[in-house]
Amino acid sequence: MSPRKIVLRFGPEISDKPIIYRLVKDYDLVMNIVKANVNPQKEGIMVLELTGDNYEQGLKYLREQGVTVQALTHEVVRNEQRCTMCGACTAICPTGALYLDRPGMEVHFDGDNCVICQLCVKACPVRAMEVKL
Amino acid sequence: MSEKTYQEINARIRSGKAVVVTAEEFINIVREKGLTHASREVDVVTTGTFAPMCSSGAFLNFGHPAPRIKMHRVWLNNVPAYTGIAAVDAYIGATELPEDDPLNSNHPGEFRYGGGHVIEDLVAGRPVRLKAVGYGTDCYPRREIETTITIHDLNEAILFNPRNAYQNYNCAVNLSNRTIYTYMGILKPNLGNAHYSTSGQLSPLLKDPHFKTIGIGTRIFLGGGIGYVAWHGTQHFPAIQTDASGKELGPAGGTLAVIGDLKQMSPRWLMGTSYLGYGATLSVGIGVPIPILNEEIARYAAATDADLYAPIVDYGEAYPNRKPGNLGYVSYAQLKSGKIMVQGKEVPTAPLSSYPRAREIASILKEWIQKGEFFLSEPVQLLPSPADGLTGKVLKG
Ligand code: SF4
Ligand code: SF4
Numbered sequence: 001m002s003p004r005k006i007v008l009r010f011g012p013e014i015s016d017k018p019i020i021y022r023l024v025k026d027y028d029l030v031m032n033i034v035k036a037n038v039n040p041q042k043e044g045i046m047v048l049e050l051t052g053d054n055y056e057q058g059l060k061y062l063r064e065q066g067v068t069v070q071a072l073t074h075e076v077v078r079n080e081q082r083c084t085m086c087g088a089c090t091a092i093c094p095t096g097a098l099y100l101d102r103p104g105m106e107v108h109f110d111g112d113n114c115v116i117c118q119l120c121v122k123a124c125p126v127r128a129m130e131v132k133l
Numbered sequence: 134m135s136e137k138t139y140q141e142i143n144a145r146i147r148s149g150k151a152v153v154v155t156a157e158e159f160i161n162i163v164r165e166k167g168l169t170h171a172s173r174e175v176d177v178v179t180t181g182t183f184a185p186m187c188s189s190g191a192f193l194n195f196g197h198p199a200p201r202i203k204m205h206r207v208w209l210n211n212v213p214a215y216t217g218i219a220a221v222d223a224y225i226g227a228t229e230l231p232e233d234d235p236l237n238s239n240h241p242g243e244f245r246y247g248g249g250h251v252i253e254d255l256v257a258g259r260p261v262r263l264k265a266v267g268y269g270t271d272c273y274p275r276r277e278i279e280t281t282i283t284i285h286d287l288n289e290a291i292l293f294n295p296r297n298a299y300q301n302y303n304c305a306v307n308l309s310n311r312t313i314y315t316y317m318g319i320l321k322p323n324l325g326n327a328h329y330s331t332s333g334q335l336s337p338l339l340k341d342p343h344f345k346t347i348g349i350g351t352r353i354f355l356g357g358g359i360g361y362v363a364w365h366g367t368q369h370f371p372a373i374q375t376d377a378s379g380k381e382l383g384p385a386g387g388t389l390a391v392i393g394d395l396k397q398m399s400p401r402w403l404m405g406t407s408y409l410g411y412g413a414t415l416s417v418g419i420g421v422p423i424p425i426l427n428e429e430i431a432r433y434a435a436a437t438d439a440d441l442y443a444p445i446v447d448y449g450e451a452y453p454n455r456k457p458g459n460l461g462y463v464s465y466a467q468l469k470s471g472k473i474m475v476q477g478k479e480v481p482t483a484p485l486s487s488y489p490r491a492r493e494i495a496s497i498l499k500e501w502i503q504k505g506e507f508f509l510s511e512p513v514q515l516l517p518s519p520a521d522g523l524t525g526k527v528l529k530g
Contacts, residue, residue, distance in 0.1 A: 091326035091483035105488035125406040
């Protein structure tokens with residue numbers, strides 16, 4: 001079976017638990033961590049490539065622990081024409097993929113740091129952040 | 134003290150000799166050469182701001198169809214416009230929403246399309262669906278019409294915004310333990326973030342705290358075209374903020390009512406805007422030229438991000454319940470650094486107002502003046518200043 005890409009989101013109350021350790025040990029899954037990030041509010045986000053016979057059971061375990069699991073089948077892009085460089089998305093983006101370049105205050109988007117949480121899609125007042133399937 | 138007049142400055146613009154600089158450039162000139170020198174050398178300082186400004190809208194005249202109709206109800210792309218004026222006139226307000234919008238019934242609502250978006254579609258020349266119904270009169274017998282229009286089909290399209298260009302604004306935080314969805318953006322619980330919304334040292338009314346130059350008839354950059362200050366804006370309560378020791382922390386409270394020909398404007402500077410969980414509005418670009426008539430005006434125009442402050446306000450509890458007071462003041466220099474301290478906690482900051490766009494507006498206005506395409510107008514009457522002591526009323530009920 002080929003590896004599948006998923007996005008995991010951890011709330012602050014569980015981000016210090018050894019969940020990934022248990023996922024590997026108890027479910028015998030092979031994983032490749034594509035991206036991982038914990039923001040100052042202690043919310044964690046992780047993008048994983050996951051393979052193994054117990055894949056479905058593993059996801060069930062994650063959900064039971066309160067982790068949000070989503071398949072990674074799309075990407076978030078910025079409509080450069082529409083972005084006004086206001087910055088409203090920058091304190092919302094948990095990974096710093098959208099960030100302000102000081103002192104000019106231009107807003108940059110680094111797709112490599114994006115974990116597709118889509119918070120910016122909702123927070124952007126002019127709908128410049130778009131989800132591409 | 135040397136004084137200049139509007140006439141002298143306009144004569145210099147006409148002869149191509151006027152010295153026009155943006156507010157950012159002016160700050161540097163004052164730093165290098167001193168205030169006295171800068172105020173003599175520079176004729177005009179240009180400012181700019183680009184941010185959501187709710188109290189915006191446009192008067193439209195559709196022209197009469199045959200047979201004629203007295204439009205009693207009007208919808209533009211399904212968004213109702215106000216028709217309690219003349220037979221084929223309407224006012225479309227930036228925050229109006231389609232009648233079938235789910236609003237906040239599935240909180241937080243998305244508010245993807247509203248009056249501000251209709252204005253953006255119009256100004257961009259995109260076709261807009263017009264629907265109107267009338268009750269039928271002897272002179273205006275028609276009862277309904279449904280058609281597609283563009284801005285070119287209208288007799289007049291006049292942007293008229295009763296309250297824009299807020300002099301200063303709160304720095305919004307959230308002390309509660311839930312995420313809140315406000316007109317200051319998404320505020321995360323327990324001081325998760327802080328949002329502010331002015332362009333600080335580039336912002337028009339922060340640079341003329343006592344309204345010594347801005348008044349009725351002041352010619353401005355409005356939405357990419359030329360507009361005018363029509364009056365003071367609604368909720369115009371200018372004041373100079375001070376801390377407990379009496380130190381001045383810059384002005385707050387002034388607003389402008391502005392007017393201009395929508396047909397001259399551009400969708401780059403008038404953009405439909407949505408706030409999750411709050412509503413729809415319009416982002417507006419405004420630039421105001423400040424004539425450097427004397428050294429006092431120069432001193433105000435030279436204020437930097439470090440001299441201008443915003444009050445920190447809790448939108449979780451204090452703001453919605455109208456509890457007075459604030460959590461202290463922060464300078465725009467601190468806000469722009471990316472983090473501030475609130476109640477001993479380091480809080481990341483983000484703006485809602487675009488600094489790069491504010492800078493662009495100040496540069497465009499500078500260019501217009503340098504090219505002799507834009508002259509300064511002397512106000513017919515200045516606006517109420519902090520000395521007038523205007524304050525807001527509380528609605529009882
Ligand atoms: S989806 Fe948006 S908010 Fe989430 S990580 Fe990507 S850029 Fe940041
Ligand atoms: S909130 Fe939207 S418009 Fe503002 S900087 Fe972010 S992507 Fe650009």
